[in-house]
Amino acid sequence: xxxxxEGTGIPAPLLVPAALGVAFLVLPVAALLIRTPWSxxxxxxxxxxxxxxxxxxxxxxxxxxxxxxxLGVPLAWVLARSRIRGRSVLRALVTVPLVxxxxxxxxxxxxxxxxxGIIGSWLNDAFGITxxxxxxxxxxxxxxxxxxxxxxxxxxxxxxxxxxxxDVAATLGADRWTTFRRVTxxxxxxxxxxxxxxxxxxxxxEFGATITFAGNFPGTTQTMPLAVYLALQRxxxxxxxxxxxxxxxxxxxxxxxxxxWLGRAVP
Amino acid sequence: xxxxxSVAVRRGxxxxxxxxxxxxxxxxxxxxxNGAGKSTLLRVLAGLLRPDDGSVxxxxxxxxxxxxxxxxxxxxxxxxxxFQDALLFPHLSVGENVGFGLRTRGMPKRTRHEAAVGWLERxxxxxxxxxxxxxxxxxxxxxxxxxxxxxxxPALLLLDEPLSALxxxxxxxxxxxxxxxxxxxxxxxxxxxxxxxxxxxxxxRVVVVEDGRAVQTGTPAEVSRRPRTDYVAxxxxxxxxxxxxxxxxxxxDAGGEVAVAEDVHGPVxxxxxxxxxxxxxxxPDGSPRNVWPATLVGATPHGATVRCELAGEVPLVAxxxxxxxxxxxxxxxxxxxxxxxxxxxxxxAR
Numbered sequence: 001x002x003x004x005x006e007g008t009g010i011p012a013p014l015l016v017p018a019a020l021g022v023a024f025l026v027l028p029v030a031a032l033l034i035r036t037p038w039s040x041x042x043x044x045x046x047x048x049x050x051x052x053x054x055x056x057x058x059x060x061x062x063x064x065x066x067x068x069x070x071l072g073v074p075l076a077w078v079l080a081r082s083r084i085r086g087r088s089v090l091r092a093l094v095t096v097p098l099v100x101x102x103x104x105x106x107x108x109x110x111x112x113x114x115x116x117g118i119i120g121s122w123l124n125d126a127f128g129i130t131x132x133x134x135x136x137x138x139x140x141x142x143x144x145x146x147x148x149x150x151x152x153x154x155x156x157x158x159x160x161x162x163x164x165x166x167d168v169a170a171t172l173g174a175d176r177w178t179t180f181r182r183v184t185x186x187x188x189x190x191x192x193x194x195x196x197x198x199x200x201x202x203x204x205x206e207f208g209a210t211i212t213f214a215g216n217f218p219g220t221t222q223t224m225p226l227a228v229y230l231a232l233q234r235x236x237x238x239x240x241x242x243x244x245x246x247x248x249x250x251x252x253x254x255x256x257x258x259x260x261w262l263g264r265a266v267p
Numbered sequence: 268x269x270x271x272x273s274v275a276v277r278r279g280x281x282x283x284x285x286x287x288x289x290x291x292x293x294x295x296x297x298x299x300x301n302g303a304g305k306s307t308l309l310r311v312l313a314g315l316l317r318p319d320d321g322s323v324x325x326x327x328x329x330x331x332x333x334x335x336x337x338x339x340x341x342x343x344x345x346x347x348x349x350f351q352d353a354l355l356f357p358h359l360s361v362g363e364n365v366g367f368g369l370r371t372r373g374m375p376k377r378t379r380h381e382a383a384v385g386w387l388e389r390x391x392x393x394x395x396x397x398x399x400x401x402x403x404x405x406x407x408x409x410x411x412x413x414x415x416x417x418x419x420x421p422a423l424l425l426l427d428e429p430l431s432a433l434x435x436x437x438x439x440x441x442x443x444x445x446x447x448x449x450x451x452x453x454x455x456x457x458x459x460x461x462x463x464x465x466x467x468x469x470x471x472r473v474v475v476v477e478d479g480r481a482v483q484t485g486t487p488a489e490v491s492r493r494p495r496t497d498y499v500a501x502x503x504x505x506x507x508x509x510x511x512x513x514x515x516x517x518x519x520d521a522g523g524e525v526a527v528a529e530d531v532h533g534p535v536x537x538x539x540x541x542x543x544x545x546x547x548x549x550x551p552d553g554s555p556r557n558v559w560p561a562t563l564v565g566a567t568p569h570g571a572t573v574r575c576e577l578a579g580e581v582p583l584v585a586x587x588x589x590x591x592x593x594x595x596x597x598x599x600x601x602x603x604x605x606x607x608x609x610x611x612x613x614x615x616a617r
Contacts (some may be wrong), residue, residue, distance in 0.1 A: 170346075171342075
């Protein structure tokens with residue numbers, strides 16, 4: 001009675017910082033909404049470049065998520081289920097991009113895939129393919145930064161899933177690949193969906209690695225975050241409008257998917 | 268379709284070494300306490316775990332042969348396994364669960380569905396092919412799991428504690444049904460359980476496993492009448508006393524002696540049923556030849572009787588009626604006299 005307030009049951013030493021935390025997280029978003037030039041919204045949204053940047057962002061984030069699914073789900077399975085040696089080292093390596101500053105990631109990608117890069121020079125000599133400063137580079141940069149989110153999420157789902165179902169499948173004549181397709185993957189589907197959403201959201205907001213590795217060319221590599229940053233320097237109102245669009249897209253996607261699949265996976 | 272296995276597995280503190288032979292249509296129960304290595308044995312037979320040594324052959328075909336380097340993975344064995352928690356795939360319908368093994372073996376959808384529906388009818392789940400496993404009761408789920416294991420006509424059926432997740436009433440019903448299905452099954456069956464009732468009710472033969480070794484093998488009747496270890500004796504509710512026969516008396520290894528109605532010599536077991544032990548507050552007069560002072564150390568109600576655990580020179584378990592228990596005013600710690608008629612003591616060679 002003395003330590004917890006009647007009704008809420010939250011002790012004051014927890015309540016005050018928690019309330020400050022909420023304010024800290026919500027106020028900037030509120031400010032964005034308050035300062036939005038609502039009357040000017042139409043012309044700003046139809047300004048040249050906005051639609052292009054938005055479309056590029058959505059397409060590249062979606063491609064990055066698909067690439068992450070194709071590579072990340074098998075990787076998560078290897079981390080969660082296989083008995084290969086050095087698995088913990090592998091897991092640490094995979095999660096490096098989570099803690100690496102994205103700009104550093106961009107530089108690192110440059111060193112591998114740039115014209116003088118380890119693989120890039122070979123691609124250039126053998127096939128005449130140049131990756132940096134193309135839309136492909138955008139997708140690669142976003143995948144590099146966002147895939148660990150998917151891998152971690154799917155690996156967690158695999159670890160939480162009851163592996164005995166896989167034993168049952170084996171006793172019913174299913175080899176490991178069949179078991180993966182017909183049993184494991186359906187069982188962890190909510191975790192895969194949650195991971196894909198996280199991955200997509202991270203890719204959509206990716207800035208540092210993209211601008212370093214892919215540059216900032218309208219129409220080919222200028223995604224929404226880059227457009228926002230650029231706009232802020234010459235036309236703050238345009239930056240606010242672009243930010244609002246990104247906010248709406250992110251929130252809309254989250255709400256839409258949450259209702260459909262994520263009820264169980266994301267509490 | 269006979270199983271012939273000789274398996275050795277060492278995993279941490281477990282050191283399992285077992286020889287098994289199960290004939291066509293025979294049901295072998297592997298009975299033992301938790302941690303005895305029963306589940307490990309089952310995983311080896313299923314091909315989910317490679318044994319460290321030994322061999323597993325079914326119908327003359329080698330499934331495991333460690334010296335020869337043979338290991339047939341689980342998915343290539345003609346197996347059916349029923350696990351403790353049914354483990355029906357939650358994302359598939361009950362019918363799809365039952366048909367799963369046929370699908371992996373390439374049977375077309377239509378035949379598969381017919382076979383699944385047929386088996387669901389046989390286990391009493393007609394009309395439930397399209398529901399999700401989550402909608403089934405525990406007993407229904409275990410029946411569906413049995414159908415799923417049997418639908419592919421396996422050579423070897425493995426049952427891992429198939430009834431222990433069920434409540435007492437469901438267990439009775441499912442046990443009776445399981446018995447019927449096992450009688451109709453032509454292959455070999457290995458049932459792993461820690462419940463002596465399951466073993467006695469379902470098996471043709473029982474192997475008692477303790478600490479990774481077979482300590483007793485026999486028909487359920489033999490094992491329950493003449494247990495050879497304390498564990499089995501406790502399971503079937505007998506007090507087991509090891510000693511040496513000396514005419515009409517058995518001198519117990521732990522001290523004290525028991526009068527018996529037969530002339531016995533050499534190492535023997537004397538087994539006493541709890542209901543043949545009578546308790547008194549003072550030393551009884553008259554003729555019983557076995558009278559021992561004892562201390563009541565535990566009492567558990569057991570239907571209309573109370574099972575009393577006695578400590579003393581001769582440790583015993585006694586069943587007394589609840590009325591007698593109350594009239595004697597017994598409580599843990601009480602000093603009592605226990606008597607058993609010599610003719611009530613079963614005695615057999617060790």
